[in-house]
Amino acid sequence: MNGRRGSGPSPIFFVYRRKCWTQERARKVTPQECASPRGFTDARRSRESHRGTPEDDDWGHTVQNVLHSGGNFKASERGHILKKFSPIENACLEALMEDILRPYVPSYHGLVEREGQTYIKMEDLLMGLEAPSIMDCKMGFRTYLEDELAKALLKPTPRKDLYNKMVALDSQAPTLEEHLQKAVTKPRYMQWRESVSSTAMLGFRIEGVTIEAGSVKKNFKKMKSREQIMETFVIFTKSRQDILVAYVKRLESMQAALKESEFFRTHEVIGSSLLFVHDRRGTANVWMIDFGKTTVTPAHISLRHDVAWEPGTHEDGYLLGLQNLIDTLQDTIQMVKENREEAVDGSAQEGEQTIGENEKMLLKGEVEVKTTNGENNALMTPIQPGNRTL
Numbered sequence: 001m002n003g004r005r006g007s008g009p010s011p012i013f014f015v016y017r018r019k020c021w022t023q024e025r026a027r028k029v030t031p032q033e034c035a036s037p038r039g040f041t042d043a044r045r046s047r048e049s050h051r052g053t054p055e056d057d058d059w060g061h062t063v064q065n066v067l068h069s070g071g072n073f074k075a076s077e078r079g080h081i082l083k084k085f086s087p088i089e090n091a092c093l094e095a096l097m098e099d100i101l102r103p104y105v106p107s108y109h110g111l112v113e114r115e116g117q118t119y120i121k122m123e124d125l126l127m128g129l130e131a132p133s134i135m136d137c138k139m140g141f142r143t144y145l146e147d148e149l150a151k152a153l154l155k156p157t158p159r160k161d162l163y164n165k166m167v168a169l170d171s172q173a174p175t176l177e178e179h180l181q182k183a184v185t186k187p188r189y190m191q192w193r194e195s196v197s198s199t200a201m202l203g204f205r206i207e208g209v210t211i212e213a214g215s216v217k218k219n220f221k222k223m224k225s226r227e228q229i230m231e232t233f234v235i236f237t238k239s240r241q242d243i244l245v246a247y248v249k250r251l252e253s254m255q256a257a258l259k260e261s262e263f264f265r266t267h268e269v270i271g272s273s274l275l276f277v278h279d280r281r282g283t284a285n286v287w288m289i290d291f292g293k294t295t296v297t298p299a300h301i302s303l304r305h306d307v308a309w310e311p312g313t314h315e316d317g318y319l320l321g322l323q324n325l326i327d328t329l330q331d332t333i334q335m336v337k338e339n340r341e342e343a344v345d346g347s348a349q350e351g352e353q354t355i356g357e358n359e360k361m362l363l364k365g366e367v368e369v370k371t372t373n374g375e376n377n378a379l380m381t382p383i384q385p386g387n388r389t390l
């Protein structure tokens with residue numbers, strides 16, 4: 001690995017660390033909390049009012065690293081994490097414990113009650129990782145359930161919050177009528193989100209990233225092209241080929257298991273993510289998470305997951321998205337290799353600086369990874385429902 005690029009966090013990261021070290025000395029935060037600016041602030045605030053439970057000895061370690069989610073997680077004892085109960089997700093995790101996919105999902109440990117709220121207790125996927133880097137990729141070409149669409153058609157319920165999110169990203173996106181109502185329906189918003197991100201083209205999208213337990217970045221909503229995603233993987237892994245290769249291997253074995261899985265054949269997997277986790281020591285893994293919208297299909301339907309969706313088929317395009325993700329990672333490995341060969345030749349100075357700048361932007365939350373020639377500058381033809389089946 002290139003020495004300069006792999007030599008540690010950017011200067012911006014150190015600004016956060018300096019602030020943290022001062023607080024740490026005053027015993028207001030732990031070293032782990034220091035690793036993340038958000039964790040640092042949240043942990044301090046919450047600790048001041050937190051009484052603690054017997055299970056809280058590892059409090060704050062994983063929950064601070066949760067990439068997104070409106071407060072659905074709670075710390076548990078070491079090695080476990082609690083997620084707010086959803087009957088759908090609970091049924092999925094129970095079923096997955098009996099399926100060939102079991103090694104690819106967090107292990108399930110039943111339900112627990114905390115302060116009048118029921119939680120699913122599951123394996124903490126960050127356990128054992130030191131200052132983890134985490135990426136959440138939402139899978140599939142469709143991000144809403146057929147049922148949600150049917151309900152919205154029967155009784156359209158325009159939402160102001162979704163309109164506000166839409167105009168925040170693109171003020172031109174709403175139709176005239178939507179502008180007048182200042183509201184959009186959920187399927188309309190979800191379909192638009194698919195089209196502005198890589199979901200519609202590639203069948204997956206990056207939702208959130210954190211590097212070495214730094215601040216959480218979620219500004220990927222308009223990231224569409226394969227090239228932008230490759231650059232994000234380069235930044236995310238700090239060009240480490242060993243980690244990229246480990247990710248590809250894990251995805252390939254997951255892909256094989258998915259093709260054999262009874263659970264997968266009988267479930268429409270919507271809004272589920274792949275969670276990429278690694279650390280500086282080179283531990284790397286990918287997990288299937290978030291089954292809150294993964295539902296059993298009608299008995300007569302056996303899903304393929306590698307064909308285009310048509311209403312009524314319940315197809316989600318998960319395997320097409322997974323193949324595109326594997327191809328994108330393989331291209332990333334190739335790009336990293338070529339960059340390194342050029343660096344050895346002494347001719348990669350310019351390229352190195354570009355990646356360094358992007359890394360700083362990502363850490364500052366300003367990332368718009370630049371493409372060289374236009375927005376959809378795919379290096380190879382993505383697999384889409386229409387152009388290839390697995």
Ligand SMILES: Nc1ncnc2c1ncn2[C@@H]1O[C@H](COP(=O)(O)OP(=O)(O)OP(=O)(O)O)[C@@H](O)[C@H]1O
Pocket residue numbers: 062065066067068069070072073081106122123124125126134136208273275289290291292
């Ligand atoms: N088992 C786990 N171990 C460690 N971290 C986890 C685990 N499950 C989820 N996370 C973290 O929490 C984040 C959100 O997870 P998940 O998508 O399951 O929650 P959610 O509440 O359904 O979120 P959203 O509604 O935003 O999709 C993930 O991106 C990941 O960072």
Ligand SMILES: O=P(O)(O)O[C@@H]1[C@H](O)[C@H](O)[C@@H](OP(=O)(O)O)[C@H](OP(=O)(O)O)[C@H]1O
Pocket residue numbers: 143165186190193271293
């Ligand atoms: O990513 P964004 O732009 O913030 O949009 C949200 C995202 O697509 C979530 O997947 C979705 O929750 P579900 O997957 O649970 O439907 C949520 O719907 P919600 O507002 O109804 O929670 C959207 O607002």
